[in-house]
Amino acid sequence: MLLGLDVGGTFTDAVIIDGHRVVATAKRRTTKDNLMYGIGEALDAVLEGYDTSNIEQVTLSTTVVTNTIVEEKEQVVDLYVITGPGRNVDDIFPVEPIYLQGYTDHRGIVVEGTPADAVRGIAKMVQAHSGTDLAAVSAKFGVRNPHEELSITEKLKNTYHTISNGSLLSGSLNFPRRTISAYFNSAVTPVFTVFKKNVEEALNIRHITAPLHILKADGGSLPMEHMVSRPVETAFTGPAATVLGLSALGAIGKKHTVALDIGGTTTDISLWKYGKPLMTKSGVSIREYPSAVRSFAVTSVGIGGESVVRLKDGDLTVGPERVGPSVALGGNKPTLGDALIVLGHASYGDADLATQSLQQLARVLQANWKHGECEDTFGNHNSEKQCTHNMSALDVAQLIVEKALEIIQHGIDEVVQAENKRPIYVVADIVNPDVFVPEHIVVVGGTAPSLGPSIGEYLELPVTIPENAAVANAIGAALALSTIELTVHVDTKRRLLVIPELGIKQQNCTLKRAEQVVERAKETLSEEAIRLGLDTAQEIEVISIEDFPVVEGWQSMERLITVKVQLAAGVKHYVE
Incomplete structure (x- = not known):
């Protein structure tokens, strides 16, 4: 049996797969202040009635590294670079780098070495100022000859606990991308190390001794122990789990397909050509910095089942914020999920509470109409008709869903346009251009069953919502092949x-x-x-x-x- 875990921004999902069948699933709320609590609840729910000794492997995808980066909570890192001649790179890294003497040319020849005593002296002064025990080292053309990077790392070992090398993380030419990968790799190592320890403890408590793997952004998995030295590659594993889950569920087909993973906070959009997902060309961007981390080409838009609904200047907005659960689940702000419940598209929580929350919105909108603001609220869409009758919770729910569909359509349009504007590098693509034209929509995620059919109608495209769509990410994690x-x-x-x-x-x-x-x-x-x-x-x-x-x-x-x-x-x- 295989155990898959996906720790998302809103929910933590767990599945057990026996052979070719999903035999158990669980979905529990992600507890951001204490991730292990939510993970433990999901594990206990999915393992009920199963002998843990039969589990052959545990694979998880996690938002830990992603959230640390997005929320800018990474640790301080001293960044050492060996650039040689060329342009100034002060403005392309997250921090001001420390320049070291030395130069390796494009053939990998060390034209000028880096003096050992100078490195040790500089490191002591730099570390005394920063107070960090984290460092990163990257040399231009280090992939052609890593000697200088490795030599400098050896000289820094007595000063820093963790040191990341650009050439060890990526063998591709692109000095800025490798350097950014090395910087963030060290920056997230402390939080990843703590996360690893907590997960291992959670599994030990439940007598799970199977090998523990973690998903990478490129869709492969590797043993958790190996990933301690390269945690930056576990960023954006949520989208990777989505892509793998879609593959495992066999729902894509050979057409030009747009896949949507609608979670509680965001919707991830991926494009598929002839049954294969598109990849980023050079590496994923970490915040605004382009890295060397290989990843699927997935774009997120701020709309999900728990996207908050607000009134701003008389206009109804949906997302991109999520401030808590839907009112139907005990929250205090109406959400897209509440609208889906009122429309009868979803059936969870307290429907009466959802209806009451949208009825309150309806009364505020009605008051706006009396002040002549109907046109601002509804634009040109049925504005006169809406102004002539009392608005109900059902009317507000329909309006909320329509606005959510507009956001999703806009996101898809932008992703498709970006794909069709990508540079062409070979003559064959000029002679036979393969323009991406959406022919099919596949929807997974917790909100898939309730919103998926409406997406198909809105976009006028056939929609597939596979079985077990709500836990597709955990399925993808469980079945991921190992890759290096x-x-x-x-x-x-x-x-x-x-x-x-x-x-x-x-x-x-x-x-x-x-x-x-x-x-x-x-x-x-x-x-x-x-x-x-x-x-x-x-x-x-x-x-x-x-x-x-x-x-x-x-x-x-x-x-x-x-x-x-x-x-x-x-x-x-x-x-x-």
Whole structure:
């Protein structure tokens, strides 16, 4: 049996999957002040009647890292960079960096080393001022030769408890993105470490000894122990769990599909082409900073089942804030969920309380009409008709839902327009452009059954709401395949091989052709998978191959070859 947990912004979901069947589900409120309480409630509910010794693996997705970043509650980090010549980078990082002497060129040649004594002296002064035990180190072209990064890290170990390296987190060229990843990786390490300890204690109390994995933003999972050194990759795992859940439920099909995950606070929008989700091209943005963290292309809009309904200047607004549960569940502010209950689309909580809350709104709107503000409130939509009769709770509920649908449509339109404006890099895409035109809507999340049909009618598109849509994220987490990626860079002239994510630099490399580098990359990835205890039977896919000639004396005799491979992300199987 597999146990999946999804700790969302509003609800914590848990599922048990036995073979191809979902045999138990639970949904409990997320307790933000004490996450472990909500997680414990979800675990106790889903495990009732099951022998925990039969659980083979626990996989979770969590908002812990995401919330820490979004709420700007990360810890102070001293950021050390080795830039060499080039543009000033003061304005592109979350903090002012500490510049160290040194320079590695585009071939990975250390043109100027960083003096050891200087690094130690600078670190003592910097740390004395900041008072932090967290640091990050990133060097331009560090992925071509990580020597300087690793050397500096070694010199800083007596000063800092946690040090993140840009080249160990990503093997891709893009110094700013790697540096931002390294900074945030250290910044969220303390909160992630505490979260890991609490989750392990919660599982131990319930006698669950199965391996514990955590989801990454790219849709793969890795052992929790391994992720302690790279917690930034667990940011935005909620959207990743959504994508995997949609895959596991087999609801996408081969059309151009818009998938919506409607939670309590937000709606996540993902686009699918021919059954595959779109990925971010270079990495996800962490706040306004572009990182090297690979992620599905998912956009969130501020509308969910518990989006608060307010009157502002005579106008009715829905979201983006969430201030608590729906009135039907004991809250004190009406929400989209209350409107769905009044319309008969949802049946939970106290319907009378929901009706009363919307009736109060109706009376305020009615008072606005008497002061000639009807047109401001309703625009041109049935304004005259609305002004001529007493407004009911049902009228307000319909208006709330319509405004929510407008927000969702606007979000979809923006995501689709952004996809269709993406730069074209190959001739084939110019000759045969593949414009994304939505043909199908799939809706999951707790609000899916109550709002999904209305979305289909509003957008005039067929809608699918799969079984177990309310806990799709937890299903996705439970069934996530483990995935890691590696980059192998070979300079045939210098006979140098570098694997930045593992800190490997090998001289006297005899590889000469791209296909040889691919084979070496696959072999190394398999060895690393075995070391981590992952499934070595998984497919290894080649993400990219770069093969550039080195021209000297008007001849091309040598090459720069870079190959990126990964254990294929996805789900173990569909669920029935």
